[in-house]
Amino acid sequence: MARFMRLEVTHTLLDIGLIPLFYNGDVDTAIEIIAACARGGARAIEFTNRGELAYPVFTELVKHFAQAEPAIVLGIGSIMDAPTAALYLASGANFIVGPSFNPEVVRLCNRRKVLYIPGTATETEIATAEEYGAEICKVFPGDTLGPGFIKAVLAPCPWHRLLPTGGVDATEASIGEWIKAGAAAVGLGSKLITAEAVKARDFDCIAAKVAQCLGWIQRARGVPTFLGVEHPGLYAHQASADEISAWYARTFGFARKEGNSSFMLSGAGAGRLEVMKAPEDTRLHVAIRVSNFEEAVAALQAQGIGLQEPIVKPELKAAYLDVTDPDGNPIHLLWLAKK
Numbered sequence: 001m002a003r004f005m006r007l008e009v010t011h012t013l014l015d016i017g018l019i020p021l022f023y024n025g026d027v028d029t030a031i032e033i034i035a036a037c038a039r040g041g042a043r044a045i046e047f048t049n050r051g052e053l054a055y056p057v058f059t060e061l062v063k064h065f066a067q068a069e070p071a072i073v074l075g076i077g078s079i080m081d082a083p084t085a086a087l088y089l090a091s092g093a094n095f096i097v098g099p100s101f102n103p104e105v106v107r108l109c110n111r112r113k114v115l116y117i118p119g120t121a122t123e124t125e126i127a128t129a130e131e132y133g134a135e136i137c138k139v140f141p142g143d144t145l146g147p148g149f150i151k152a153v154l155a156p157c158p159w160h161r162l163l164p165t166g167g168v169d170a171t172e173a174s175i176g177e178w179i180k181a182g183a184a185a186v187g188l189g190s191k192l193i194t195a196e197a198v199k200a201r202d203f204d205c206i207a208a209k210v211a212q213c214l215g216w217i218q219r220a221r222g223v224p225t226f227l228g229v230e231h232p233g234l235y236a237h238q239a240s241a242d243e244i245s246a247w248y249a250r251t252f253g254f255a256r257k258e259g260n261s262s263f264m265l266s267g268a269g270a271g272r273l274e275v276m277k278a279p280e281d282t283r284l285h286v287a288i289r290v291s292n293f294e295e296a297v298a299a300l301q302a303q304g305i306g307l308q309e310p311i312v313k314p315e316l317k318a319a320y321l322d323v324t325d326p327d328g329n330p331i332h333l334l335w336l337a338k339k
Contacts, residue, residue, distance in 0.1 A: 003066065004073050004094045006115040010135045012044050012073060013095075013115075014161065015338045017185045017217040020210060021046035021077055021097075021165070022193045025053040027060045029201075033193055034061065034072065036203040038314035040210025041293070043337050044073040046097055046187070055087065062092035071315040071337065075115075082108050089114060099140055101125055106132045117163065121145060123153045126160055135161060136184065142167025147181035154182040163187055170209060172216045179220035188213065211294040223291045225299055230289035230334050233262070233274040235282060245275040285320075285330040293317040293335040300333075307333070 004012075013019060020037045024030045030047065037045050047058050058076060065072045075095035076088040082104035085096050089112060096109055101118035109116035110133050119140040120126045126137045139145055142164035150162050164178055165187030178186050192213065197205045218225075236244060245263035249256040254265040254273070265273040274287070290296040297307060300321065310319035317335040324330055 001092060002089065002094045002112065002114050003070070003092065005113045006095075006109075006135070009044065009073055009075075009095050009115045012338065013136065013163075013185055016042060016044060016214065017179070017221070018042050018210070018213055019044055019046050019075075019097075019163065019165075019185060019187045020192055021048055021187055021189045023048040023050040023054065024198065025051050025057060027057050027064075029198065030057055030061055031064055032201070032203045033198065033206065034065065034074070035069065036206040037193075037210050038069060038072050039207040039312050041214045041317070041335070041337075042210050043071060043314050044075065044095070046075045046077040046095075048077040048189075049084065049088070050078050055091070058088065058093070059091045066092070069314050071313075079105065081105065085109065085116075097138060099138075101129045101132075101134075103132060106134065123157070126153065126162070127157070130160070136163050137161065138187070139164040139183075140166050142178075147177045147183070150178070150183055151181040165189070170213055172219075175213060175216045176220040179217055186217070208294075211292070215292040215295040218291045218295070225290055225292060225295045227289045227291055229271070230287040230336070231264075231272040231274050233276055233285040233287065235276045235278075235280045235284065237279060237283070241275045241277040248273060248275070282324075282329060285332060286325070287318075287332055287334045290333050290335050293319075293333060296333050296335075 020042050022033055034045050062074055073094045076093040077097035079085050079096050079098045085105045085108055095115040097117045099119040101120060106116045117136050117138050118129045118134055120129055120137045129137050139162050143166055154160055161184040163185045164183055168174055168178055168186045168188055170188055170191045192209055193206055241263055245256050245265055248254055248265050254267050257264045261277055263275045306322040307319040308322055310317060315337045318332055320330055320332040
């Protein structure tokens with residue numbers, strides 16, 4: 001059974017803008033590839049049904065990441081018919097992707113509130129798939145249709161959400177062309193998860209390339225790197241962190257969540273407040289939210305500002321600057337996956 005429902009997966013894919021897709025018959029290698037994609041910032045990943053061991057490998061992947069990294073959204077691709085889709089849905093697939101549109105598959109997925117991304121190559125196919133409830137349509141083969149196809153069909157039908165695969169290169173020029181043409185997201189396979197990197201087990205290279213591609217997507221969308229202040233962090237001095245956070249929660253009706261090192265408070269609006277458990281000489285820190293962690297790091301390094309050792313997880317990336325603001329307040333970057 002899927003752990004993530006259709007609307008949640010749709011919003012995740014549209015926000016990230018990238019689906020890495022691959023097949024590998026070795027479970028351990030597939031785990032490393034998925035973990036690398038997640039470290040790079042791509043939380044939704046497509047494992048393709050293209051080998052004899054695809055089903056048992058996928059089942060093991062679902063089991064592993066449900067425990068190790070539950071924020072990762074695993075889907076299955078290259079699905080042609082409803083019986084195969086049902087098999088993978090029973091194993092926990094969170095979305096289904098096909099090279100073509102199949103009405104039986106979409107009915108099955110709709111019953112389970114699971115996202116189905118069908119392959120389409122004409123405006124008629126896109127419209128038909130949408131009539132059946134498709135939120136996102138795969139444009140395939142992308143290398144044949146090209147960015148001009150997306151631009152053309154969006155002119156009379158701007159509500160389409162199109163995801164090209166098969167013609168997207170892992171370069172800024174290619175990704176930028178597709179996104180600026182109107183692609184809601186792009187799918188990248190062997191040009192992102194290269195055979196050379198997998199053979200060399202250079203999974204850090206894959207993670208870095210994923211992060212780079214995500215940066216190009218945000219740039220093509222016109223999203224700034226530094227988004228604003230995510231939260232201030234207070235340090236306990238005269239009262240305990242428990243007392244301080246409880247006061248804010250009681251006084252303003254904030255929700256309070258305890259973590260290992262702090263309490264996080266939030267209300268119905270934007271922004272949060274963090275209360276640190278361990279006292280420090282300083283009284284507060286400032287968290288700056290970024291759209292792409294690696295791009296933000298590069299922008300700061302260009303100014304001669306370094307960072308301390310980062311924390312990298314599928315749902316967040318964070319690191320303190322090695323300098324403070326002019327008043328001595330620490331600052332850290334924060335990238336959060338949208339939920």
